[in-house]
Each structure stands twice: as C-alpha cells, then as structure tokens.
Amino acid sequence: MPGRKKKHYTKEQKEEAVKLVKVSGESASKIAMELGIPQNTLQNWVRKARIEAGEGETGELTESERAELKRLRRETRRLKMERDFLKKATAFFAKESDPDSK
Numbered sequence: 001m002p003g004r005k006k007k008h009y010t011k012e013q014k015e016e017a018v019k020l021v022k023v024s025g026e027s028a029s030k031i032a033m034e035l036g037i038p039q040n041t042l043q044n045w046v047r048k049a050r051i052e053a054g055e056g057e058t059g060e061l062t063e064s065e066r067a068e069l070k071r072l073r074r075e076t077r078r079l080k081m082e083r084d085f086l087k088k089a090t091a092f093f094a095k096e097s098d099p100d101s102k
Contacts, residue, residue: 017035022046022049028042028043028046049072
C-alpha cells in the first residue's frame with residue numbers, strides 16, 4: 001500500500017485556521033472541512049494553541065517546556081555516564097594504590 005504524502009502547512013496557515021476556530025464560534029470539524037484540512041489535524045493545532053496560551057489541562061507541557069525536559073533528560077544521561085565512569089576509575093586507582101592488594 002503506497003503511503004500518502006504528508007501535506008505540510010506553514011505556521012501562518014496553522015495560526016489562521018486556529019484563529020478561525022476561536023473567533024467564528026464554529027466547530028473545528030466544520031472549519032476543517034471548509035479549509036480542506038483533516039479534522040484531527042486542526043483539532044491538534046487548536047489543542048496545542050490552547051496549551052501554549054496556558055489554557056491546557058494540568059500537566060500538559062508547552063513546546064518550550066518539552067524542549068527543556070528533553071535537554072534535561074539528555075544532560076542527566078550524560079552526567080550518570082560520567083558518574084559511573086568516575087566510580088570505576090576511583091575503584092581502579094584505589095585498588096592499584098593499595099599495597100596489600102598486590
């Protein structure tokens with residue numbers, strides 16, 4: 001089954017579609033059909049816009065918060081690797097410097 005080509009929308013197109021949903025009072029489904037955008041796509045844009053505006057559910061992260069979380073997780077992994085390496089190096093040198101271990 002050949003894959004469908006994913007249509008890309010500009011930031012401006014997304015913003016305008018979300019604005020139409022907010023201002024018009026029409027449902028996202030109706031606006032999506034009028035604009036020729038898949039319903040789920042427009043609903044996702046509206047949900048993300050609400051989150052970015054601070055109107056999301058408790059626990060939903062903004063794009064910047066998600067990016068920071070990703071950066072912090074990457075840094076945590078790196079720091080754990082460094083810590084583990086230093087533990088092994090410390091054990092190695094402690095063993096080497098102990099005169100009784102030879």
